[in-house]
Amino acid sequence: MKGAELVLQVLQQHGVDTIFGYPGGAIMPIYDAIYASPVKHYLCRHEQGGAFSAIGYARSSGKVGVCLATSGPGATNLITSLADAMLDSVPLVAITGQVSQAVMGTDAFQEIDVLGLSISVTKHSFMVRSVDELAATLHQAFAIARSGRPGPVLVDIPKDVQLAEVAVVDVAQQQPENRLTTSLAQSAKARQLIANAKKPMAYIGGGVHMASAMAQLQDFLHQCPMPSVTTLKGMGSVAKDNPYYLGMLGMHGTQAANIAVQQCDLLICLGARFDDRVTGNLKKFAPHAKVIHVDIDPAEINKVRFAQVSFLGDMQKILPAIASTTDCSDWLAHCSSLKQQHGWRYDHPGERIYAPLMLKQLSERMPNNSVVCCDVGQHQMWVAQHMRFSHPRNHLSSGGLGTMGFGLPAAIGAKLARPHDTVIAVSGDGSFMMNVQELATIKRFRLPVKIVIVDNQRLGMVKQWQQLFFNERYSETDLSDNPDFVALAAAFAIPGHSVSRKDEVESALEAMFTWPGPYLLHVRIDEKDNVWPLVPPGAANEDMLMESNQ
Amino acid sequence: MNHTLTITANNEASVVERLLQVTRYRGYQLAGLQLTPLAEMAGLLITLTVTSDKPIHLLTSQLHKLYDVRELQLASADIAALRA
Ligand SMILES: Cc1ncc(C[n+]2csc(CCOP(=O)(O)OP(=O)(O)O)c2C)c(N)n1
Numbered sequence: 001m002k003g004a005e006l007v008l009q010v011l012q013q014h015g016v017d018t019i020f021g022y023p024g025g026a027i028m029p030i031y032d033a034i035y036a037s038p039v040k041h042y043l044c045r046h047e048q049g050g051a052f053s054a055i056g057y058a059r060s061s062g063k064v065g066v067c068l069a070t071s072g073p074g075a076t077n078l079i080t081s082l083a084d085a086m087l088d089s090v091p092l093v094a095i096t097g098q099v100s101q102a103v104m105g106t107d108a109f110q111e112i113d114v115l116g117l118s119i120s121v122t123k124h125s126f127m128v129r130s131v132d133e134l135a136a137t138l139h140q141a142f143a144i145a146r147s148g149r150p151g152p153v154l155v156d157i158p159k160d161v162q163l164a165e166v167a168v169v170d171v172a173q174q175q176p177e178n179r180l181t182t183s184l185a186q187s188a189k190a191r192q193l194i195a196n197a198k199k200p201m202a203y204i205g206g207g208v209h210m211a212s213a214m215a216q217l218q219d220f221l222h223q224c225p226m227p228s229v230t231t232l233k234g235m236g237s238v239a240k241d242n243p244y245y246l247g248m249l250g251m252h253g254t255q256a257a258n259i260a261v262q263q264c265d266l267l268i269c270l271g272a273r274f275d276d277r278v279t280g281n282l283k284k285f286a287p288h289a290k291v292i293h294v295d296i297d298p299a300e301i302n303k304v305r306f307a308q309v310s311f312l313g314d315m316q317k318i319l320p321a322i323a324s325t326t327d328c329s330d331w332l333a334h335c336s337s338l339k340q341q342h343g344w345r346y347d348h349p350g351e352r353i354y355a356p357l358m359l360k361q362l363s364e365r366m367p368n369n370s371v372v373c374c375d376v377g378q379h380q381m382w383v384a385q386h387m388r389f390s391h392p393r394n395h396l397s398s399g400g401l402g403t404m405g406f407g408l409p410a411a412i413g414a415k416l417a418r419p420h421d422t423v424i425a426v427s428g429d430g431s432f433m434m435n436v437q438e439l440a441t442i443k444r445f446r447l448p449v450k451i452v453i454v455d456n457q458r459l460g461m462v463k464q465w466q467q468l469f470f471n472e473r474y475s476e477t478d479l480s481d482n483p484d485f486v487a488l489a490a491a492f493a494i495p496g497h498s499v500s501r502k503d504e505v506e507s508a509l510e511a512m513f514t515w516p517g518p519y520l521l522h523v524r525i526d527e528k529d530n531v532w533p534l535v536p537p538g539a540a541n542e543d544m545l546m547e548s549n550q
Numbered sequence: 551m552n553h554t555l556t557i558t559a560n561n562e563a564s565v566v567e568r569l570l571q572v573t574r575y576r577g578y579q580l581a582g583l584q585l586t587p588l589a590e591m592a593g594l595l596i597t598l599t600v601t602s603d604k605p606i607h608l609l610t611s612q613l614h615k616l617y618d619v620r621e622l623q624l625a626s627a628d629i630a631a632l633r634a
Binding site for chain 2: 115116119120123124125127144297298299301302303
């Protein structure tokens with residue numbers, strides 16, 4: 001067997017049946033092996049799109065995503081997606097073809113130092129020097145991608161290695177190295193802090209669901225009643241009927257979440273990392289709080305905020321070990337009233353569509369367990385604020401890197417991972433154009449992805465900052481010459497419809513969901529609508545700007 | 551402040567690059583670097599001296615995560631300072 005065939009064999013050993021990619025010279029032997037392989041390859045129309053689809057596949061399913069690209073431009077096109085996976089801790093294996101070793105280092109055609117490029121955007125990367133190392137290296141790549149804090153791993157395979165004959169050995173699958181040990185030494189101290197806290201608060205990130213500790217989290221919040229807030233990646237972690245869940249915190253978080261976190265005296269950070277979009281001015285963040293920090297990545301402990309007590313390891317084991325009864329009924333009542341007092345308002349005047357209300361309607365109308373894939377900007381924040389999710393795997397948003405162009409290809413990956421669930425891409429008119437070529441992938445595979453474009457004819461989020469912080473100097477954020485999105489979709493045999501009035505929304509959503517195939521709903525909104533609240537740069541989280549004080 | 555780290559790593563082609571990338575990105579300045587290949591287990595002994603006002607644990611915790619780093623030790627003066 002050839003190295004190229006071995007690649008496909010190892011993928012199958014890891015249960016991989018779906019891969020995303022784009023061919024080219026240096027990876028042709030692997031594409032030749034794909035031709036006869038049961039592993040299903042989905043041809044994307046740009047390597048960035050293919051890798052985002054692999055990320056969408058991984059994030060919606062919990063499995064490892066796999067993407068392929070050729071050397072040179074194919075590999076460089078992957079870089080943004082690798083960085084996205086790195087910052088959002090997504091298990092991804094990227095396989096790139098490389099020129100033959102005989103010409104490596106000579107600036108050969110389509111030769112670029114992919115290993116060098118990968119170093120700062122992957123958890124680890126390999127260059128395979130011999131076909132005898134190929135299987136073991138690929139096994140290692142899978143093990144690293146999913147172990148500990150997951151992340152992207154790149155394997156660069158020179159063409160001669162792909163073409164080399166390798167003896168068919170029954171490659172024993174290497175067990176993923178388990179560096180994970182869970183230390184519970186500090187649990188008595190944590191229980192004491194929780195029991196003594198007057199104002200405890202759970203701050204929940206993406207790490208909880210990635211540790212498959214959703215059930216342990218609900219038990220924890222039940223045993224130790226306390227209010228909770230989530231990050232963008234943690235949304236959907238707390239049961240919908242939990243009365244003390246206050247929503248997302250941070251720059252565009254809810255007022256209740258931000259005010260309560262600022263007041264708390266104990267912050268229990270679960271699988272989150274005190275990102276600057278969450279903390280606002282770090283020095284003023286939760287100023288009265290002691291911190292308990294639970295994470296799997298030792299480098300996150302005490303990185304930006306000192307923790308009085310910290311735990312490393314398996315969230316499933318740690319949560320029950322630190323559970324302790326709380327005595328904070330006044331605080332719970334206070335947080336409930338904050339939630340009441342600062343609820344969202346949807347009474348928007350006029351006939352034009354108000355995106356928060358439209359997204360709330362979308363959230364209420366979409367089938368249970370739908371996956372919503374976002375792009376980046378105002379619409380992304382409105383989705384986080386106004387839609388509800390039953391699991392973080394149902395809300396795919398580029399959090400750490402904030403990559404425009406994420407939504408559409410991620411939705412393709414999610415639809416392939418979960419064919420029986422409805423998948424919706426919510427995009428902005430700017431972001432949509434960043435990977436618009438993936439409409440061709442939807443067309444080819446007849447993927448019934450629902451696309452909602454929230455069109456304000458602006459790069460809205462940037463425009464909002466220009467309005468607030470750059471004296472209304474709207475430099476390069478006008479998109480009023482957008483294409484006709486419905487006609488654009490039609491070019492890919494995707495039907496669509498355009499709405500601009502509130503009273504059209506309900507029937508338009510109905511039409512979109514009842515249509516059996518892919519569908520594009522173009523929603524025209526007022527460019528003046530902005531995202532509130534907003535914590536301005538450098539401010540403490542309680543100093544939120546609201547629409548009313550503009 | 552100067553810190554000296556002694557690192558045992560796999561002698562992979564990219565390992566020094568990775569150490570230097572993390573050091574630069576996390577905001578530490580390189581003040582010295584010494585490499586000695588180790589005969590046993592294809593290892594590499596690296597002595598890295600860095601300067602920064604930042605606490606050194608912010609660098610060591612990131613270097614520890616590098617897949618090819620097997621062992622990492624701070625010079626004893628640093629450890630004493632950390633404990634103080
Ligand atoms: C690849 C990339 N380029 C630039 C940005 C900076 N950026 C953040 S939001 C935004 C505007 C997004 O516009 P649109 O997709 O129309 O969404 P809206 O904010 O209008 O809802 C820009 C340019 C980014 N996040 N990603």
